[in-house]
Amino acid sequence: MARVLIADDASFMRQMIREIIEPEGHEVVGEATNGIEAVDLFKQLAPDLVTMDIVMPKRSGIDAVKRILAEHPSACIVMCSALGQESLVMEALQAGARDFIVKPFKPDSVIATLKKVIEKAD
Amino acid sequence: MPLDMAKYRRIFLEEATDHLGEMSHALLSLEKELEGAEAIDTLFRMAHSIKSMAASLGYEPIADLAHKMEDRMEGVRRAGRVRDSRELGVLFQALEALESMVAAVADERELAGVDEALLALLARPGDRSDTVGSPTSVAAEVETVHPKKALS
Numbered sequence: 001m002a003r004v005l006i007a008d009d010a011s012f013m014r015q016m017i018r019e020i021i022e023p024e025g026h027e028v029v030g031e032a033t034n035g036i037e038a039v040d041l042f043k044q045l046a047p048d049l050v051t052m053d054i055v056m057p058k059r060s061g062i063d064a065v066k067r068i069l070a071e072h073p074s075a076c077i078v079m080c081s082a083l084g085q086e087s088l089v090m091e092a093l094q095a096g097a098r099d100f101i102v103k104p105f106k107p108d109s110v111i112a113t114l115k116k117v118i119e120k121a122d
Numbered sequence: 123m124p125l126d127m128a129k130y131r132r133i134f135l136e137e138a139t140d141h142l143g144e145m146s147h148a149l150l151s152l153e154k155e156l157e158g159a160e161a162i163d164t165l166f167r168m169a170h171s172i173k174s175m176a177a178s179l180g181y182e183p184i185a186d187l188a189h190k191m192e193d194r195m196e197g198v199r200r201a202g203r204v205r206d207s208r209e210l211g212v213l214f215q216a217l218e219a220l221e222s223m224v225a226a227v228a229d230e231r232e233l234a235g236v237d238e239a240l241l242a243l244l245a246r247p248g249d250r251s252d253t254v255g256s257p258t259s260v261a262a263e264v265e266t267v268h269p270k271k272a273l274s
Contacts, residue, residue: 001177007166009171010174010259013174015129016125040260055167055170057163082173082174082177083173083189097142103174104174104179
């Protein structure tokens with residue numbers, strides 16, 4: 001089970017991810033509402049995994065991924081994407097994000113993706 | 123365990139209402155300055171967020187319209203400015219349609235389909251035939267396109 005940081009500017013999405021993953025035994029250790037917070041909270045909390053929205057204020061999820069991975073190359077980051085963001089997802093994966101989940105979230109798919117990423121990291 | 127969709131409907135209404143307010147402010151600020159980067163970014167992000175929430179709840183007409191508005195705003199972001207008062211008028215129309223649809227959700231009314239003419243307007247940013255006037259003085263022109271939203 002993993003300690004998870006959720007980064008998304010929408011409370012709706014943060015709650016939905018939390019509600020999907022907590023019953024699986026994962027612990028949500030923090031929530032970031034923009035890319036700057038995501039980077040700061042990663043440093044403070046050292047989570048096992050981050051779910052990172054792409055479109056956020058102040059600093060985009062893509063930029064936050066690059067900043068985190070520059071200092072912590074082994075960080076496990078899963079992007080949260082939406083329809084029409086394929087090129088941004090590719091950019092994040094090329095920058096080192098491990099995988100992505102697609103909005104609207106399908107609980108089984110979210111759980112399976114996080115499980116796969118965590119198992120690979122172990 | 124199934125998600126409590128009634129709870130997410132409530133959150134959607136709260137967040138969407140906030141977002142629509144921010145979008146309205148952003149559009150009003152763009153009336154004064156078509157190059158307002160912060161307002162352009164706000165409109166893009168708010169449309170994106172409404173799209174994702176609406177899609178999660180199965181509110182497809184809202185998701186479709188927000189998606190088209192997001193796409194249009196992505197083009198505006200790349201251009202660095204709203205092209206002219208006509209484009210601003212289309213964005214005001216889209217906002218008004220989103221407000222109307224979110225109100226329908228709040229009132230538990232059935233969602234009507236999106237106005238196809240509006241979707242078509244949002245999808246043709248490159249059409250220069252509707253360009254009018256000076257980009258720096260647009261209030262009067264906006265009034266001809268969208269009387270309710272024009273500055274006094």
